[in-house]
Amino acid sequence: MISASGATAISDHSAFWKKSIWIELDTGERLVLRSPQDALYALVSDWPINGGVHQQRAIDFCRAWLAGRMPAETVRQAFILAALEAGVAINDDDDDGNGTPSSVSNPGHK
Template sequence: MNSQDVLFRVPVRVRLQCGLERTFLSVYDALDLLEHEWPLRHGGRYKRAVETCRGALSWLVPSEVAREAFIAACLEAGMPLVQVGPVSKHSTAPKLLQVS
């Protein structure tokens, strides 16, 4: 984590296209994925996520706006969120959140 980093209030856990799950605690972590490991370097949600993450690191954009933009870009790229929290009695696997 960068010393100038901005933490998310709630971490974002994503299932990457390779099947691995990864948790993002901060704006810097999200921007690093967007700029260096992103599978689709196009799309409106991708561009907005990069812009808002950069803005949040400069304290011009609230971290939660950057978080929401990052989530939207993940869904646009086919990387569902993994809901971490209480697991029901009938399920042992984390739930995936995905936009249709």
């Protein structure tokens, strides 16, 4: 895809992450996130706390990805930081999602 300025925009081949992220919410619901679009939905609709610095940054990165200004893998890293901040149980290293999500916590947050 070529933008009006002639620069190549980030196209659909970047839409999905190389590895999915599994998260488990406080409600016990387990979600698999495969793309920045999935991450944006989780951050806005299902996130256990609102107003975190990393949550807002991840939302901004997701929106930048939607506008073609941010690589999907950069958004993935921002989402992982948001999960750390919120203490969301996350598993980002099991491709098939059959493993148990590891509990991730923010070391500076008790």
